Amino acid sequence: MTRTFLARNPSVLWFLLALALFTLAITLMSEAYGAALVSTSFVKTLGKTLCLCLVALAMDLVWGYVGILSLGHMAFFALGGYMIGMWLMYARTEEIVIAAMANEALPATAEEIRQGIATQIFGVVGASELPPIWAFAHSLPMQLALVVLVPGLLALVFGWLAFRSRVTGVYLSILTQAMTLAAALYLFQNDSGLRGNNGLSGLQNIPGLGDVPQADLSIWFFWASALGLGAVYVGLAWVVSGKFGSVIRAIRDDEQRVRFLGYSVEAYKLFVFTLTAVIAAIAGALYYPQAGIINPAELAPIASIYLAVWVAIGGRGRLYGAVIGAAFVSLLSSWFTGGRAPSINLGVYTVNWVDWWQILLGLSFVLVTLFAPKGIGGLFDLLQGLRAPNRHGDPMGPGDGALMEKEAVE
């Protein structure tokens, strides 16, 4: 117990080492700083994957450790993206509008510039006024604060309402799914102030950095994503290693018992729910400048379910499991759906992976749930020679999110 944090958690060191080596390798192979072995678009894909790993970490904390199967964390992720996207789009449009007005006889007034920006951004939904929610869009620090505040407050209010009335288990999952659906439907409206189903676009052009080629930008964002992932990983490892981790795992397995120990279960759930929502939002704010476009379809409930799928396939209840699951499944998914996977000719029928990948994913997910509840992370236990206490497969406690005995790390 008196050993240092890192000594007690060797996986953190291994993880950081692997992440650093990976980042270095990609940098040395990039077009901007290395041998140009990997394309800029692939660097972006990898950077986005790191962001997905980051949101998977948040999901693992809230589901794997506290047992809340949230189907709303991709909504927080997308909201974070929207918040940063507002600044990116506003500032970028401002540059364009100012450049266009520079040729006019009179210098533009602030009002004219704002009007120009509003027409540029909102012409597509038939409006020419900036909605009130864009009041801070001109300021990067304010929008960065909103990246944290908007999803954080939403999670806080929603979590407070849900946990206060002791909604648990699948009910909570359905409720979070409903929240996600409500947010998505709201954003789909043209008068939501966020351009309806057009979403925000052109986010890959960073204001003030118009001269920097995308090859450089992509590697910068790749670094930022890696840094974010590393920092959050260490932070969460620290959070779950101490007594706090002990309490939240106890809540997952038997929250009633934790109450009788004097811990306010609702406060802990709310804390973790909000914390992970903020992490998800930060991941989203790093993701969407690399993706270039965000629209309400990103909030669809199915995205959050995929998030749960990644964590489950990677192995819930262990942080590196979430990262591996997210990286593995999302990269595999883009390989299959990108049309790069070779089709299989069966003679009578050609299996085209673009059409069949979803089916493969769905079925393999069922198989993982049934036969490999520890997911890919379980392989590490095999490597270390650990064996699951192969007794019954009973849950470790009465909580809906409780680990099963065969899931537990010995």
Place this chain on the structure above:
Amino acid sequence: MRALAAAIFAALLLLSPLAAQAQTAADILTANRALVEKSSRQTIGPVIETLAASGDPQAAAILSAWADKGLGIRKSDGAFLLISASGAGYALTSLDGSDAGTAPKSDITELRPNAGVRGLIATALVQFQLSDPDRSQREAALTAIARDASPDHLAPLRASIPGEPDAVLRAQKQRLERLLTLRFDPDSAARVAAIESFSGDMGLDLRAALNPLVATTVMAVAGDPPAGTNIARTLRPGTDLTTDEAYALLVAAGLAPARLTRVDLKAALAANIVDGKVAGTPVASLNTPESRDRAYDALESAGRVPAAATDAEAAAAAAAHRFLAVYAEPDPAVTTAAKDLLDSIELKLATMQAADLALDALSLASIYFLAAIGLAITFGVMRVINMAHGEFIMMGAYTGYVVQQIVPNYTLSILIALPLAFAVTFAAGVAMERLVIRHLYKRPLETLLATFGISIALQQLAKNIFGTQARPLTAPSWLDGALVFNDIVGISYIRIAIFVLALVFLGVFLWLMKRTRLGLEVRAVTQNPTMAASMGINPDRINMLTFGLGSGIAGIAGVAIGLFAKVTSELGSDYIVQSFMTVVVGGVGNIWGSLAGAVMIGTLQKGIEWLNPSNTLAAQTYMILFIILFIQVRPRGIIALKGRAAGD
């Protein structure tokens, strides 16, 4: 009978400027040759009226031929003839109806009446149609008048009423006559009487006739309004309309000069740049509205630009004028009567709309109930979360589609599709229960995720088989149309059928659970599987059957939903969240709860849509928010199990 009608026409038209006796059509046309050849709307009216009133049995045929460019003049003798294209020339008919041989095109001058003249002819023809021996012709004439009434129709319509043999048509004519009277009769008292005669009525045609009477326009006047202006009310700038709107009205009425817009101001400044300065102000500093105003003022005092009204001047100009909402209809007695009638209609209309809304809500509720009732079994009774439930609905709908491809008779195909959809989804449900869910009882979150995996696989499978475009599932023709109570309240037969289907399911469910051995065993197994097993019930079999039953009902619901929604691979996911909401809001484990949940969600959604009709997305958003808040008040749903049975 016809002779009588014609006599009345003739009598009515005695007052027309060309004193008309019973002449032949040819005489009339010849007598007014100059007018006819160079016909114009202003001058031809009396000729057409005389012709219509002539009593010549061919008059109607001649008039309609004229309007259709079927009347010509033979160049050789100037005779009017009915012409129709025949080979390279015309087949000719003289005006008394006898055949007049043929002639090459070059021998005939075709009369080409313009649109105005054709309109006059059409109006004149109405009187013939209104008294036409063919009932369908009379009906068509009535429809034509009702669609596009003009004051000219009033007299012929009135004249045709006494001779109308058909009671139904006569009633229609009388109603139309009153509608035309209230709009076009020159006598104010007659109009008011006509309006008041409609008291208690609320037909669409009546409202369409009344609304133009009470339509207002806003006008600006200096001092008193012109005499005879029928004022609805006076508007005050600042409260009833903004100062900008008021000023725009003044500009439109020519009572004030146009405002200087920002764009004009900028152009004026740009036109006056001298050596990088505008009226002494450097161009670079003209980047605020204030500095631009100052520069313009400087230019204005230098006399280089026209004077522009300031905000204060605009406000003063607005205050100095009166703004009136004025009826287009000049007669105040008529507008008052019309307004009173419309107000009373409005009240009744609101009641009817509420009734219609209730019907809409009920039908939406039955759709939700139908979608949710399978869940009420799998989730409500067995506590198994089945995210693939929506895909079972989809499978049911596609089953219906496939059956329709094979069996072309829609009635028969639906009758086959319903049990077949049940069988297909029952089998799918049983397979899923055996292969997956059985291993995950007591692990609801894992069940959720595993069934979600199945859900995405099934969705993609449907896409691969049926493609992404929507497939039609056509209802049999006897389900087309709607049960219409009046202009406002109506419900389509499909929705009634779905409502009935929902009721049937409710009945079947209650019967199954409360009255059958299977129901007893299901309840026993769900309450205490170990105990049930020790009493000789096979829980495996019961779970399998129950799950299959819930899935099978989803399949039938799929056929029903497919009848009015497009069948796509996403059909199920559109309903899944609402279905779960229905069960959760109603109270898990209680079919009446699901019913109450469906009714609540349906009513709520329709209610919100009614408050904000332009935006159904917002309605769904607010509905979900409401449900989240509702769960706060009643975490266990509307009908909750209480006490220890409810568990923790």
Place this chain on the structure above:
Amino acid sequence: MSGTLLEVSGVSVTFDGFRAINNLSFAIGPAELRAIIGPNGAGKTTFMDIVTGKTRPDEGKVVWGEMAQSLLRLSEAQIARIGIGRKFQRPTVFEDQTVTENLTMALKAPRSPFAVLGWRARPADMTRVRDLAAEVGLADELPRKAGELSHGQKQWLEIGMLLAQEPKLLLVDEPAAGMTLAEREHTTALLVELAKTRAVVVVEHDMDFLRRLNCRVTVLHEGSVLAEGSLDHVTSNPQVIEVYLGR
């Protein structure tokens, strides 16, 4: 006995028309050992649920401590924090965590998320955990997962966790169930020892066990108190005999 620690008066609770507790009144002092007996359905568990805040009564008062604080508006966690500890009939420990982690979680310390986030074990805490483990005979099992312990050891671990909370009132539901004779003796001694410094309420069926505790006994029947006094006194009460043995 000076003052009362917990006073329950006129409490009733109904589940779906079934009156589980009917006008129950009960009081216990700050350092007292009390046993509650009663046939199945007498309301023993519901009584504990009410005191610990799991069930809200329909009417009546539950008052705590010298400040006469009402417990009815407090959550389970708050009630636990003011000093009421509960041991369940079935041993409930966190099976996925080690004995050390189980005990550390129960240690008396600030319970808010932020305080716990920054909490790191000091040497004194480690000593306390080892002492507690020694007291309940689990000194050698500290690094093992609780799920691997035997049934009896789990019972002991739960008692150890209860002690770590340092409650002023202990509610113990059938502590001796599933224990060997020697373990029962140990439990008896421990409960008697604990009752010298705090209030202990024991729910038990086993008459021999109760006799060894040698304390006042409250008999519950159909949700209210049937008799109260020494074990000999209540066992000679004809009503009690009737309830237990039937006519």
